Amino acid sequence: MNSFKDLFESHSWDDVKESIYSKTKNDVENALHTSRRTLEDFKALISPAAVAYLEPMAQISQKLTQKRFGKTIQLYIPLYLSNECTNICTYCGFSLDNKVRRKTLSDEEILREVAVIKNLGYDHVLLVTGEANQTVHVEYFQRVLKLIRPFFSQVSMEVQPLDTEEYTALIPLGLTSVLIYQETYHKEDYKKHHPKGKKSNFNYRLETPDRLGRAGIHKMGLGVLIGLEDWRTDSFFTALHVNYLEKTYWQTRYSLSFPRLRPFSGGLEPKVEMNDRELVQLICAYRLFNEEVEISLSTRESEKFRDHCVQLGITSISAGSKTNPGGYAVEPESLEQFEISDERSPEVIAEMIRSKGYEPVWKDWDKVIC
């Protein structure tokens, strides 16, 4: 069966990297002056040569985003169900070798967390787990979806990669969106950061969006963890991946996220630093390349940075997030997956969004059409 793997393997990491770093001002100006941008234009826009063009990129990004999405920003919130995990990931607080107390929420505990989230104003939710296939498996997800579906218009998931048949079984229960981040497209580096567990299988992860597409998911989210490898090259591969998926699974919507590595207890120092200017460049470059893709920004980022990014090309923003299972009501003091930077409440964030002339939106679609 065809998958992204064939296209991926026809690109060499080193060649792509060299091509991005050799882009000139002329390439950037050409990319700014066209309306239908190619992957080569995208390379120019994320290249060091484009840093000098940040303001015009931001201006175009703002216009394109408003043209497609209007003056709205969607709010989202994660619900961590479990921190059990059989993977070792060098950058993650839930890694198997990290000594934290493990917990998977019971039905009663989930409902207590849901009550808090509903009370904050949310009408959709993102379910998050580690990877523990013995306890947090498809049957568990089926049970949780049935349990919480009545409370939300949409339910999204950021859990371990599943098989096509498993996704097919979850979609009718109200699963509308799945986030699956490759972390890095650098195959050798990926192996270093994922030495143990099912996640160490690079190709299985790489082909997850294909399995989601075949299952007919409504929306999927892609991204890499910024800090593991050269962010420019990783971002090119993300763009290549989305481009392929849009052509192949053309009835699905796509979203992007680019989390920057955040500290956690005993955690990894980023190999590659990305500053705020470069993150703005990346957001704008994606928007100029793809007018339809949704772009989200999490509470990993600082207050000031998020406040400004609302107008720059993003379409959704999290608020009030807790990254520990039970963090909203059951066990607020347990250890987090990563440290939150922006700790303002959803209501304060919503007010900030309004003050910028945008409308906060608390759900994706109405329940009747999901």
Add this chain to the structure above:
Amino acid sequence: MLKIADKEFSSRLFTGTGKFNSSKLMEEALVASGSELVTVALRRVNMGDQDDNILLHLNHPKINLLPNTSGVRTAKEAVFAAQLAREALETNWLKLEIHPDPKYLIPDPIETLLATEELAKLGFVILPYIHADPVLCKRLENAGASAVMPLGSPIGSNKGLKTIDFLEIIIEQSNVPVIVDAGIGSPSDAAKAMEIGADAVLVNTAIAVAGNPVQMAIAFKMAVEAGRMAYHARLAKQGNYAIASSPLTAFLDE
């Protein structure tokens, strides 16, 4: 090199065989065009006649025949015509065209999709002629079409690329070759189609009814090559911008 199904083409100019004032002139023009895929209306071929006039004039090593179903009005008729064509012309390639509307010859999207599904099962290499409808193109691709042939403007109208915005979307999204068919009235139209990334164009009327069809065939050949080269060379972009202040990104300097 352009590849459709299992066949490679060095020329991206496909041609038709209708409307020439003689078969001999048709042959000269098509040879001059360098075209390697030539569509023939089934109704113009005399079945079972080894000396059929039009086929004799198309008997060149580089020319592949692409029978078309022009004249049929439904999927059912198209499937029947396709089977006849396969037998008569000994090729499983087919330009699928179904137009129930005899006035403008606008293709029927529903019958075309149904026929594509059916013909794919029968092992045909199907090139459906359709309106420049991006969703229909994806549906046909999923149904097993080997290429799609969206129209630039109504067939025979010589009006050029009236559907260009939709052609651009189709080209961006397609996983099979996109051949712009119908409406291409001049070499500059053909060049434009190639510049926006079409894989090939199909031209008939503009060559056949030109003052000098042989010269016009050569002009189209050159235009298609120039347009393709321009697409690869990546056109310089138009436009200008001038922004004095930095209202959106000034916070990064604070």
